[in-house]
Amino acid sequence: MALAYDARRATRDIDAVFQPHGVVLDEARAVADELGLPHWWLNEQASAYVAPGGDLAAPRVFDHPGLRVAAASPEHLLAMKVLAARRRDADDIRFLVKHLGLTTTTQVLNLCAEVFPEEEVPGRARLVLDDVFDSG
Numbered sequence: 001m002a003l004a005y006d007a008r009r010a011t012r013d014i015d016a017v018f019q020p021h022g023v024v025l026d027e028a029r030a031v032a033d034e035l036g037l038p039h040w041w042l043n044e045q046a047s048a049y050v051a052p053g054g055d056l057a058a059p060r061v062f063d064h065p066g067l068r069v070a071a072a073s074p075e076h077l078l079a080m081k082v083l084a085a086r087r088r089d090a091d092d093i094r095f096l097v098k099h100l101g102l103t104t105t106t107q108v109l110n111l112c113a114e115v116f117p118e119e120e121v122p123g124r125a126r127l128v129l130d131d132v133f134d135s136g
Helices: 021-035 045-049 074-084 087-100 105-115 123-135
Strands: 060-064 067-070
Touching (some): 045 074, 074 105, 074 123, 087 123, 105 123
Antiparallel strands (some): 060 067
């Protein structure tokens, strides 16, 4: 979010989906050693939460021979965070809702259904969204 959407927040790691797997992990470890970062600074656990068809609207934020970096689209990020329904993501959800111009829980839930048609939105997600829209 900080990279593509200028969201001002701290993060302990960078969530990523990457190929080729081994080469990128080796290079990430080398970067960690050089910069004094923990070896887990590049976190691929988010790959389990990418929509089945991928994120076709993902904006490219860096393009260089041998390395292309795309950020998740705001729609995809919002849907992932809503489905995770973690209170700690409320500020990110609030930021993305505003960024996308959404004004109701129904709009957000419809977006989640578009991005992840096979996923059921957990009840706790509605509580997080109620908090976002009540305090927003």
